[in-house]
Each structure stands twice: as structure tokens, then as C-alpha cells.
Amino acid sequence: MIIWLNGAFGSGKTTCAFELHRRLPNSFVYDPENVGYFIRSNVPREASKPDFQDCEQWRSFNYEMLLYIYQNYKGTMIVPMTITSKLYYEEIIERLANDGVEIKHFILYADKKTLIKRLNKRLERGDSWAKAQIDRCLHSFDHIITEEKIMTDKLAPERVVEEVAGRSGLELEPDRRSKVKKLMDRALVLIKHIR
Numbered sequence: 001m002i003i004w005l006n007g008a009f010g011s012g013k014t015t016c017a018f019e020l021h022r023r024l025p026n027s028f029v030y031d032p033e034n035v036g037y038f039i040r041s042n043v044p045r046e047a048s049k050p051d052f053q054d055c056e057q058w059r060s061f062n063y064e065m066l067l068y069i070y071q072n073y074k075g076t077m078i079v080p081m082t083i084t085s086k087l088y089y090e091e092i093i094e095r096l097a098n099d100g101v102e103i104k105h106f107i108l109y110a111d112k113k114t115l116i117k118r119l120n121k122r123l124e125r126g127d128s129w130a131k132a133q134i135d136r137c138l139h140s141f142d143h144i145i146t147e148e149k150i151m152t153d154k155l156a157p158e159r160v161v162e163e164v165a166g167r168s169g170l171e172l173e174p175d176r177r178s179k180v181k182k183l184m185d186r187a188l189v190l191i192k193h194i195r
Contacts, residue, residue: 002101016161018185019160026075033081036052043055053088
């Protein structure tokens, strides 16, 4: 199974992906952004695009890799990635589903005020790129890609993870970490994913 966690920047995709991974035996977190950073680092500036999702190679490579892993791995793949374009959603997520891949797509949804507060906690000060994308993301999740929302404004990551698992028919292992250990683990994930 593939669990795709979509949502605006600051919605908790990466945090929830790694929390889910910790509690779900035989799971793997696949990060499509890594392909984007590869493209950005290996294409001349004159041939690159401001958003690597606009590169057809990003979409086709991620589709191919996800299909390959799905066919060769018996566990659950967790994919934290914002997709707001209906075309790109069709080229990756719907295409995988049409190919017989069991894929669950969830939008981790929060209002603008909550998203800004969370991004500020990530030290995204001022008019950061992530903050500038909020309106575009919310518009898409309100009007274009709208199914399977999980409202996260008032939910702790544990509750979001439990909601995702429940809607996916998955059984989680208990989380026996202390509050301090949870905070440390989440901070480490955040630090590792600052780009």
C-alpha cells in the first residue's frame, strides 16, 4: 500500500509521515522532493524551472519509482508531498491507482492562520516561499483536489497518524516514547528536512 500525505506547507506531512513510520512495522518513507533536488542540482540554470514539479521528468521518475517499489516491496510506503495541480495528481497518483496500486491519498488540512503559526515554529520568518504558497494550496484543496481531508488544526500529530491508519485499515504499534523523546524525534525530523 502507498499512503500519500498531501497538504499545504506546514500541514504536518513530514512529521506525520515519520510518526506513522515509527508505529507501522515494515514501512518506508519515500520523499519525492529528493528527485526534485537532484534535478535542480543537475540541470543548467537556463534549462531549469522554478518549481521542479513542473519538470515532466520529476513526475515520470516519481511515478516509475513508486510503481517499482510497490511491485518489489511488501511493506507500506508513506509519501509526504504537496501536489496541488490536478494534472500532476493525475499523472502520478491516479495513474498509480489505475495501474492497480493500492494507494490512499489524504489531505492534511489546516486553515491559513494555523499554517502560518506552524511555519513560524519552523523558523520560516517573513514572507518565506512556503508561506507564499498557502493561498494556492488552500484553493486547490478547496476546489481542485478535495477528497479525503483530515482537519489537523486542533489535532496533535499522534491523532493525525491514528486517523490516517484507521482510514487505511492499518494497525499501529503502541507509541511508548516519553513526551520528551517524541519532541526530540520530531525536532530531528524537522532539522533533517529543512531545505
